[in-house]
Amino acid sequence: MKKRKFIIIGSGITGVVIARNLAEAGFKVDIYEKRNHIAGNMYDYEKDGILIHKYGPHIFHTSDEEVNEYMNKFWKLNKFQNIVEGYVNNKLVPIPCNFKSIDILFPDKAEQIKNNLKTFFPNQPNVPILELKKIDNELLKEFSDFIYKNLFLNYTTKMWNLKPDEIDESVTARIPIILSYKNTYFNDKYEGLPIDGYTKTFEKILNHENINVYINTDAINILKMEDDKIFIDDKENEVVIYTGPLDKLFKNKFDQLDYRSLHFEFETINQTKFQETAVVNYPDDPIITRITEYKNMTLQNVENKTVIGKETPGTYDEKSSKWNEPYYPLATDEARNKYNKYKDFAKKYTNLYVCGRMGLYKYINMDQAIKNALDLSKEILENENKK
Numbered sequence: 001m002k003k004r005k006f007i008i009i010g011s012g013i014t015g016v017v018i019a020r021n022l023a024e025a026g027f028k029v030d031i032y033e034k035r036n037h038i039a040g041n042m043y044d045y046e047k048d049g050i051l052i053h054k055y056g057p058h059i060f061h062t063s064d065e066e067v068n069e070y071m072n073k074f075w076k077l078n079k080f081q082n083i084v085e086g087y088v089n090n091k092l093v094p095i096p097c098n099f100k101s102i103d104i105l106f107p108d109k110a111e112q113i114k115n116n117l118k119t120f121f122p123n124q125p126n127v128p129i130l131e132l133k134k135i136d137n138e139l140l141k142e143f144s145d146f147i148y149k150n151l152f153l154n155y156t157t158k159m160w161n162l163k164p165d166e167i168d169e170s171v172t173a174r175i176p177i178i179l180s181y182k183n184t185y186f187n188d189k190y191e192g193l194p195i196d197g198y199t200k201t202f203e204k205i206l207n208h209e210n211i212n213v214y215i216n217t218d219a220i221n222i223l224k225m226e227d228d229k230i231f232i233d234d235k236e237n238e239v240v241i242y243t244g245p246l247d248k249l250f251k252n253k254f255d256q257l258d259y260r261s262l263h264f265e266f267e268t269i270n271q272t273k274f275q276e277t278a279v280v281n282y283p284d285d286p287i288i289t290r291i292t293e294y295k296n297m298t299l300q301n302v303e304n305k306t307v308i309g310k311e312t313p314g315t316y317d318e319k320s321s322k323w324n325e326p327y328y329p330l331a332t333d334e335a336r337n338k339y340n341k342y343k344d345f346a347k348k349y350t351n352l353y354v355c356g357r358m359g360l361y362k363y364i365n366m367d368q369a370i371k372n373a374l375d376l377s378k379e380i381l382e383n384e385n386k387k
C-alpha cells in the first residue's frame with residue numbers, strides 16, 4: 001500500500017470519480033461528506049415508489065466518448081429524451097420555440113412566419129434570437145419580440161432576479177428558435193437517466209476496498225492548516241481534494257460568495273399522469289419557474305400515483321429555510337472577482353487541489369464535471385509518479 005493518503009471533501013460526482021481512480025491506482029482514499037447522504041446534487045431517493053431528485057431534475061447528456069464509456073462501467077441509461085414545454089398565454093407550447101410553438105401561438109400567421117424564417121435562414125437547424133432580431137422584416141420582428149418577451153424575459157428575470165436591462169446580451173444571444181418541428185431539448189449523442197438511479201450508481205463507484213466514506217462530517221471542522229499544508233492527521237503524507245465552496249474552506253476570509261438558489265416542493269398526486277412531458281416551464285407564473293414530473297423521466301410504470309416537484313428560485317442565504325443551497329454562481333464580474341481572491345489564496349497550499357462545480361465557482365453539467373474529474377485524476381497520478 002502506498003504511503004500517501006488522499007482526503008476528498010465532497011461525495012458529488014467530482015469527488016467519487018477521483019476517489020475511484022486514485023483507489024484503483026493503489027492509494028487509500030477517505031471521503032468526507034457533510035450531508036447525510038452521498039451523491040452530491042445528483043442524489044435521488046424513492047418517494048411513494050417513485051425515484052425523485054432531491055436537488056432538482058438531473059438529466060445526463062453528453063457527446064464525450066470518454067465520459068460515456070467511463071460511466072457505462074457503473075450505470076445503464078434508460079431511453080429518456082428531454083422534451084420541454086411551457087405555458088405561454090395559457091397555451092402549452094414546445095420550448096425552445098419550434099414550428100409547433102409557432103403553429104399554436106400564431107394560428108393566423110404561422111405559415112407566413114415559418115416561410116419567412118425558411119427564406120431568411122435556409123438550411124439552418126436553428127437561429128439565435130439576437131440574429132433574428134436584426135432581420136429587416138416586420139412580421140419576423142413582431143414574432144421575435146413576442147418570443148423574447150414571453151418565453152425568455154419573464155423566465156430569466158424571475159430566475160435571476162434581474163431587471164430586463166440587466167440581462168447580459170451574451171445570454172440572450174444564445175436562445176435558439178428551432179427552424180423545424182424538432183422538439184428534443186438536447187443535441188448530444190448520449191442521453192438518459194441511470195435505470196437504477198444516481199445514488200445506486202454512486203454506491204457502485206465507491207465500492208472499492210481502498211475507499212472509506214464518512215457522511216455527516218463537515219470537513220471544515222476537522223481540516224487543519226499549517227504553513228503551506230492542509231490536512232487532517234498527517235501533514236506530510238496527506239493530499240486534500242476539495243470540491244466545496246472556497247469561502248467556507250477559508251472561513252469567509254474575504255467576502256461570502258454569491259449564489260442563486262432554488263426551492264423544491266415535492267407533491268405526491270393520486271393520478272397516473274400530471275403532465276405529458278417531464279418538465280413544464282411556467283414563464284408567466286410570478287413565482288414558479290418549472291414543474292417536473294419525475295416518472296416521466298425515470299420511465300417508471302406506476303399506476304394511480306405520481307410525484308411532481310415545483311421549483312422556485314430565490315437568493316441564496318445559508319440561514320434561509322427555503323434557499324439555503326448554493327446552486328448557481330452569479331455570472332457578474334463582482335461575484336467572479338470575489339471568487340478569484342479565494343482562488344489565488346488557495347494556491348498557497350501545496351497539497352491542495354480545488355475542483356468541482358463549487359470549487360470552480362462555475363455552473364457545469366454532469367458530463368463536464370466527470371470530464372474534469374477524469375482529467376484531474378490523471379494529473380494527480382502523474383504528479384505522484386514524479387515524487
Ligand SMILES: Cc1cc2nc3c(=O)[nH]c(=O)nc-3n(C[C@H](O)[C@H](O)[C@H](O)COP(=O)(O)OP(=O)(O)OC[C@H]3O[C@@H](n4cnc5c(N)ncnc54)[C@H](O)[C@@H]3O)c2cc1C
Nearest residue numbers: 010012013014034040041056058059219244356357365366
Ligand atoms: C438545479 C440543478 C439542476 C441540474 N440539472 C442538471 C442536468 O439536468 N444535467 C446535467 O448534466 N447537470 C445538471 N446539473 C449540474 C450537476 O448538478 C453538477 O454538474 C454536478 O452535481 C457537479 O458535481 P460536483 O461533485 O462538482 O458537486 P456537488 O454535486 O455539488 O457535490 C459537492 C459535494 O460536496 C459536499 N461538501 C461541500 N462542502 C463540504 C464540506 N465542508 N465538508 C464535507 N462535504 C462538503 C456537498 O455536500 C456535496 O455533496 C444541475 C445542477 C443544478 C443546481
